[in-house]
Amino acid sequence: MKESNKAYPLFQGKDKIWSQNGNPLWLASTINLYRNIEKFKFPAKLTPDRSKQLLNYVGREMTCLPDLIHPIYFKAEDLNGIEKEFLVEHFLSNQSFHQASTGEAFLLEESGEFMAVLNMRNHLQFELIEIKGELENAWNRLLKYETTLGKTVRYSYSPKYGFLTADPTQCGTALLVTVFLQLSALIHLDKIDETLEKFVDENFAVSGIQGSPTEIIGDVLAIQNNYTLGLSEENIVSSIRMVATKILVEEHAMRNRIRHEQNPDIKDKISRAYGILIHSYQIEAVEALNAISLLKLGVDIGWVTGVNMFQLNELFFNCRRAHLLCQFDEKIAQEEIPHKRAEFIHKTLKDVKLIV
Numbered sequence: 001m002k003e004s005n006k007a008y009p010l011f012q013g014k015d016k017i018w019s020q021n022g023n024p025l026w027l028a029s030t031i032n033l034y035r036n037i038e039k040f041k042f043p044a045k046l047t048p049d050r051s052k053q054l055l056n057y058v059g060r061e062m063t064c065l066p067d068l069i070h071p072i073y074f075k076a077e078d079l080n081g082i083e084k085e086f087l088v089e090h091f092l093s094n095q096s097f098h099q100a101s102t103g104e105a106f107l108l109e110e111s112g113e114f115m116a117v118l119n120m121r122n123h124l125q126f127e128l129i130e131i132k133g134e135l136e137n138a139w140n141r142l143l144k145y146e147t148t149l150g151k152t153v154r155y156s157y158s159p160k161y162g163f164l165t166a167d168p169t170q171c172g173t174a175l176l177v178t179v180f181l182q183l184s185a186l187i188h189l190d191k192i193d194e195t196l197e198k199f200v201d202e203n204f205a206v207s208g209i210q211g212s213p214t215e216i217i218g219d220v221l222a223i224q225n226n227y228t229l230g231l232s233e234e235n236i237v238s239s240i241r242m243v244a245t246k247i248l249v250e251e252h253a254m255r256n257r258i259r260h261e262q263n264p265d266i267k268d269k270i271s272r273a274y275g276i277l278i279h280s281y282q283i284e285a286v287e288a289l290n291a292i293s294l295l296k297l298g299v300d301i302g303w304v305t306g307v308n309m310f311q312l313n314e315l316f317f318n319c320r321r322a323h324l325l326c327q328f329d330e331k332i333a334q335e336e337i338p339h340k341r342a343e344f345i346h347k348t349l350k351d352v353k354l355i356v
Contacts, residue, residue, distance in 0.1 A: 021132070022309040022310045026133045026179070030129050032175070033125070034174040037057075040123060043122065055104075057153075059073055062149065067148065072110070074107070083322075092129065104119045113128060114127070121166045169228070169229075171229055173232070173233050177225055177236055179240055180220055181221050181247060182296065183251050184294060186251050199243055204223055204226055204239075206224075218286075223244060269294055270297060270304065273291035273293075277291050277352075278352065283338055285319065285320050288341060289320075296316075299312065303354070304353070304354055304355070314348075318344075
């Protein structure tokens, strides 16, 4: 089993995903699939010896999957706090990994698109992240991993309740699909509540990028299926696709309206965001994400030039703390991070011009 002993192994190849996304609205999608192994109690009830047995068993089988490209296995106790935070940021997880410790582990594919979490809430969590809006392709890829592993590992399954999970509400398919949409026009024109009321019913949950249902950061809304029992995987994926498409149609309409009406309030917000990003000596992550989102809106409607969506999407994700720290060879003190973030943003936006 290949294990990494480098200082920050998770930071390698960090730009491969975010620098490839030029979509102004569809930031990312994540697909999570939960599985447990027969004859093992759920992780919360496992003894240390049984936890070790499970890690050795599942970890060995996972690293041998033929379709995974150079998977690297990490014991949780070998990762420092920043590396665990990097995983949370990278996979847009609303589950903290900071408390992960002995008896738990991660397996990360070299591309950074796939991660397996071993022996935390469930024995096995498959997670795939994609940035092209190709939900169906991503699901088929994840299903291939799950099916191949299932030929050598027997999953806990009930004919009545489907795949069994530590959280009873996630039994059945045990599939959670989340899309992350940047809806700046709807939010800043105060049309977001009306839109969500029209298209989002009880089958879906809506939250901010960090999982909070009330705190919206960077104008990003995460839309996820509420139910996993009594639905097929294909139904879950298609229903998420359908509701996301309807919301995006509304967002495009609002952006066209802003462009046509030359909305002065939106011009002011974009101008202020430009000033904050270009001239700040220090900037905190949330303030940066909010301002970058507005700058993206300005680029999309033609009021800002000198930077493209690929650069802005990459900046949006890489200015968060753990991702930011990987940009520097030297160690950065906590109190220096806001200034280093401002410098990093200035460098990316050095050619930006405001033309409103």
